[in-house]
Amino acid sequence: MSKHAESSFHERRTQARISAEIPIKVRLPGRDQPVSALNQDLSWGGARFIVSGKSLGGQLPTREAGPLTLLLPWTGGGQITAEAELARAQRLADGRYQVAVRFQSLSPRSQARLEKLLNMLCPRDGVDGPALVRELNITMADASDMRHTLKQVVSGEVTLSAFEAYAVDQSIRLVIRGDGDLPSLRLRARVREVTAARAADGNWPALYSLRFAIEHPRPMLKKLVELLLEQLPSDWKAATSSYAEAPDWLRGAHLASPSEVLPPSSDGGSTLEMRYPDALNYLALVWGDPEAFDLRFQDLIIGEHAEPGGWPEDAWEELGLLQDVHDQAYGVPSVRDNPLRGGRVT
Template structure:
């Protein structure tokens, strides 16, 4: 079992969870004792098998949904009150589960999530990297595509620390946010910065590799024709990165779109982009305005429910994610008394 390195605020929390353990037919029930960005402390009736390393933790979410995380079992010991206490560290979450985990933590810990010296006693520590042009962003994306990222910073980080990496573009370039873990730290010397203590961090990502590849491929394919897209990115400030990219693509001329399609038939697209491009355009029009967005969303949901080409399951999931992101970023109107079918998670 590995050593625990949770450096974030731990929130006292008692909720029932399920563990999927390799070799066991049925999920194992447990109750959380605390929860953080990096992991959880669990109470179990029985001791986990000695050979368990990786398991899947499922926390309850709204309306029957769940937060699923691949986790590493760090240690298990008998509890004075009976049963066992087990510490787990999250090692991989889908973007959707990560979003839900963050929302849950923010609800339970409403103060500034990144306050505290060097990130201590904060929900999570955020590392922000700024890029100034398309080529610089492309190079960073190619590095991320390989599953790791190296950056030099002015503050020390702990090996094993889980952080939020934000790559922020200037001049209307898209911004990217990923969950990452510090795998290596070494002191660095850079000419002209003798007065400062510098550290070079090696980061690995805590998302499924196929998810990272899909996302990076999508953004890379949208970085061309930046000048034509700049006005669209400005208009969509605050929208999800992939939605901003998709919307920029739909704004191109018909000839340009046909050329792109012919040149990249293997391009990875979201379900909404490939099956319902008109829905993307309508959501973009209302993005950032609570009343307008809810009106557009309601119209989209109700207009297709009874049609033969109604929303596919994948499209529903993407619509749910978009409404959830919009609700979190911009709020919900007082007139919305119940959740829309297929709407917010």
């Protein structure tokens, strides 16, 4: 038995394969128009379908010809689109062909629909047997580790360590969880390589290095990762940063990204409007609430939103004017009764 056949057989045993006769469309390599087919069974990892010999031109499809695209119907006229590679094909006695494929790329939307369809077809409550999919959870406790992993995701491959081995060529659900405020994401991933990184002993279990191919379109991965990277703290928070041992007030100053926007020319307008629009927007959201306004004002002065290096004199004067206007219009917050609690005292 070939390695390919062995891995396919193993995947059928470790993932629930659900009988589902569904009319589908299949786009063959080199053809623009899809052909009609009848799906026989479905799993997380792939599908098996029947197609007429006429649709295939009387020839068995080959893996060398390239990927196929399966189009499964969805509610409201939608569909599940899955790019797949040929696993095997055989000609049946009636002249039709039975084709088995393995999914190799689905958009996040199609993936979510596939999971929902599988769960509707095969509820798992109290049922023995193979699960719909094996899941690997990896927790990232540090922003620098998360950043490194996300950059791997963009490349289409990720290497991670785990205490459990996985069969090569098996498709799994890879969950990368961020600790605390760090973001998380769920991905389709196929095991490409498994290496024993450490043998088990009396104190520690075995450790494996796993290399995964991410089964989502690269352009979508890039957009997703760019969005997640924006949510990560700055690099200075890493232990290797020169600011790692800095006092809290200095670390806070570097946490705040510079909010200044330098205009190409000055027309004599407001400094805050021209150079620090984010500061104005930040205060505008709580305008009219004395307590909330005072908290945000202090945050702009000494908190996370403070301008690194301090506010320029003209911007500082405008901030003070805003506070005076707000105090006169809506009242002084109760915390300002005690000057030691902060606030701009005049």
